[in-house]
Amino acid sequence: MKQGFIVAVIILTLLTGRAIASEENNTPATGNAPATEKVTAESTSETHAVEAVEKEQSEEEYENDIYKSTRDSVDAGKLFNRVLEHLNDTYELHFVTVHVPLPIMFFDARGFHFFPSLHALEHSGEYTLKNRHQMEEEKKTANFMKVSPFKRVDGKPMGSFWDFSITANVFFMLLASLLAVLLAIKAGSRSKTDAVPKGAHNAVEAMVVYVRDEIVYPNMDKKWADRTMPYFLTIFFFIFMMNMLGLVPLTKTPTSAIAVTMALALCTFVLTQIAGIRAMGIGEYLKHFTGGMLDMDLPIFMKVVLIAIMTPIEIIGLFTKPFALMVRLFANMTAGHIVIGALIALAMLFQSIIVGFTVSVPFALFIYMLELLVAFIQAYVFTTLSAVFVGMMAHEHVEHDAEHGELVLE
Amino acid sequence: MGNSAFAYMAAGLGAALAVVGAGLGIGKLATAALEASGRQPEMAGGIRTTMIIAAALIEGVTLFALVICIILAGK
Numbered sequence: 001m002k003q004g005f006i007v008a009v010i011i012l013t014l015l016t017g018r019a020i021a022s023e024e025n026n027t028p029a030t031g032n033a034p035a036t037e038k039v040t041a042e043s044t045s046e047t048h049a050v051e052a053v054e055k056e057q058s059e060e061e062y063e064n065d066i067y068k069s070t071r072d073s074v075d076a077g078k079l080f081n082r083v084l085e086h087l088n089d090t091y092e093l094h095f096v097t098v099h100v101p102l103p104i105m106f107f108d109a110r111g112f113h114f115f116p117s118l119h120a121l122e123h124s125g126e127y128t129l130k131n132r133h134q135m136e137e138e139k140k141t142a143n144f145m146k147v148s149p150f151k152r153v154d155g156k157p158m159g160s161f162w163d164f165s166i167t168a169n170v171f172f173m174l175l176a177s178l179l180a181v182l183l184a185i186k187a188g189s190r191s192k193t194d195a196v197p198k199g200a201h202n203a204v205e206a207m208v209v210y211v212r213d214e215i216v217y218p219n220m221d222k223k224w225a226d227r228t229m230p231y232f233l234t235i236f237f238f239i240f241m242m243n244m245l246g247l248v249p250l251t252k253t254p255t256s257a258i259a260v261t262m263a264l265a266l267c268t269f270v271l272t273q274i275a276g277i278r279a280m281g282i283g284e285y286l287k288h289f290t291g292g293m294l295d296m297d298l299p300i301f302m303k304v305v306l307i308a309i310m311t312p313i314e315i316i317g318l319f320t321k322p323f324a325l326m327v328r329l330f331a332n333m334t335a336g337h338i339v340i341g342a343l344i345a346l347a348m349l350f351q352s353i354i355v356g357f358t359v360s361v362p363f364a365l366f367i368y369m370l371e372l373l374v375a376f377i378q379a380y381v382f383t384t385l386s387a388v389f390v391g392m393m394a395h396e397h398v399e400h401d402a403e404h405g406e407l408v409l410e
Numbered sequence: 411m412g413n414s415a416f417a418y419m420a421a422g423l424g425a426a427l428a429v430v431g432a433g434l435g436i437g438k439l440a441t442a443a444l445e446a447s448g449r450q451p452e453m454a455g456g457i458r459t460t461m462i463i464a465a466a467l468i469e470g471v472t473l474f475a476l477v478i479c480i481i482l483a484g485k
Contacts, residue, residue, distance in 0.1 A: 077414065080483060214459060324470050331473035338480065381466040388463070 074349050083341035087256055087334060090168045091118045091149075095250050102166045108148070109159025121150070128153055173254040176241035184237070211236050215384050220391035224275065228390060231271060235264060236383040243333060243375035247368065255378075256333040258326065265326035268386040272321075276393035289314045321389055325382060332378050336371040340364050421482035428475035435468040 093100035101117030115121040122128055127150045130138075138147045148161035166174075187204035197205065216225045216232050239255060246253025254260045277285045287294055291310035293303060343364040347356035443461040447454035 077418065077483075084480075214455075218456070218459070324467075327474060327477065328466065328470040331477050332469070334480075335473065335476060377462070377466075381462065384459070384463055385466065 074351065076349055079345050079349055080342065083338060083345050086341055087252075087337055089252075089257055091165060093168050093171065102168070102171060105164040105166075106148070106150075107160075107162040107164070109157075126153060127151065168252050169254045169257045169260060172245055172252050173242060173260060176245050176254065177238060179245070180237045180241045207237075208233060211383060215380070216387050219384070219387040220394055224279070224390070224394045228271065228275070228387075231267075232383050232387055235267070235386065236379055239264065239329070239382055240376065240379035243379060244372075246333065246337070247371055247375060253333050253337065255329055256337055258330045261326045261330040264329070264382070265322040268325060268389065269319075269322040271386070272389045272393050275390045279394040321385075325385055329378055329382055332374055336367060336374055339367050340371070343367065417482045421479040424482070425476055425479040428472050428479070432468055432472035436465050439464055439468065 091104055092102055101119060104113075104115040104118060104121055106113055113127070115124060115127075118129075130149055130151050134151070135147065135149065148158050148163070150158070152158060183200060183204060187200045211233055212225075212229065215236075216229055219225075220228075242254045242260075245251055246256065276288070280288065289311055290307045291314050293306045293310050296303070296306075298306065343360050347353070347360040439461060443457050447457045450457075
């Protein structure tokens with residue numbers, strides 16, 4: 001059983017390695033090169049434009065060719081870039097060599113557009129994919145909100161671009177939430193006649209009780225804990241599912257995209273502020289931005305100076321907490337994947353199957369096992385820190401109650 | 411040596427330095443936590459929670475540094 005598992009992991013690791021090596025022009029930024037060329041050739045009669053595109057593409061192919069002309073010299077930098085590219089979001093699901101189409105939806109200056117797949121978009125005659133050079137150039141100069149991976153065939157500007165596509169990350173995020181919901185339903189729908197819970201119920205109950213007793217209750221008073229419990233359970237299971245889903249071979253981790261973690265951190269930020277306003281009242285809430293200096297018994301000059309110093313610090317402190325939450329989760333999930341990718345890339349760098357079996361596979365397996373731990377710890381840390389922040393904001397209220405002898409925490 | 415060579419070197423040195431700092435920090439943290447829970451085993455649960463939060467904060471700062479290194483190496 002155990003040996004079978006290890007063999008399966010080795011085979012999948014090698015397959016992933018093969019996928020990295022064989023994938024030439026399939027990233028979303030470059031797209032399907034022949035199709036782009038064909039559409040460009042069909043849609044425009046200006047031959048020099050076609051030539052320019054072809055030239056750009058050949059340059060790009062040269063840049064992508066990590067093996068260059070001789071088999072024995074591999075550019076480590078380009079190989080590393082190839083590993084990083086694997087973390088990029090894509091408009092298709094990539095399973096080694098199979099590409100599963102996903103719907104593309106976006107708003108631009110002309111309104112809402114829907115294409116059932118990337119292929120449909122390229123053959124619509126309205127839009128094509130930009131190649132990587134154009135993207136890089138635009139990212140340097142243009143407003144990042146307006147940089148789109150697509151361009152209009154008639155050459156006009158896209159205007160402001162809002163992407164609502166079901167990309168690979170969005171797909172796996174939806175899958176993770178679906179799994180979390182199904183697990184909750186499975187665990188919750190135990191028949192009332194069974195006296196002893198078993199299976200999924202036990203597993204989920206253990207985790208729910210853990211979140212309740214170890215994360216939420218120690219950090220805030222019971223009223224707030226019961227009120228915000230659904231939120232903490234939701235983010236815990238959602239992040240946990242997303243992190244674990246990324247460890248299944250051939251999938252992506254949505255939490256290794258900074259946009260996803262930003263949305264999660266934003267949810268915590270909003271909850272924290274709402275908790276602060278509800279617990280303290282709007283007046284007290286605004287007052288806490290002075291760092292408590294307003295109520296302090298100080299000379300008036302001192303007070304003004306201290307408030308002038310403390311207010312910006314408090315306001316910055318407001319945003320650094322969710323920012324740190326965002327970067328922590330993102331960086332943890334990304335780092336693990338980069339390390340695994342880099343270890344597999346070592347075999348390609350040395351062009352040696354011995355290195356592959358003695359270094360790449362064992363070390364990648366080790367990091368993989370570590371990632372299983374990290375997937376849980378990061379979900380735990382995110383939830384804990386969210387609870388700590390909410391508890392801090394609802395704290396003022398707690399002290400108030402304590403004076404009246406109502407509060408019993410712990 | 412071109413600009414990118416310096417970028418790779420900076421990324422490597424930066425990652426190494428960040429990891430040294432984080433290793434020392436988390437090492438000290440774990441030492442203190444283990445000693446504390448050795449003295450008072452009944453508090454081990456609470457100490458572990460506090461330790462993980464503190465470790466996450468240290469790790470967060472380290473990862474800020476590592477993200478910069480990754481950006482440099484991707485140049």
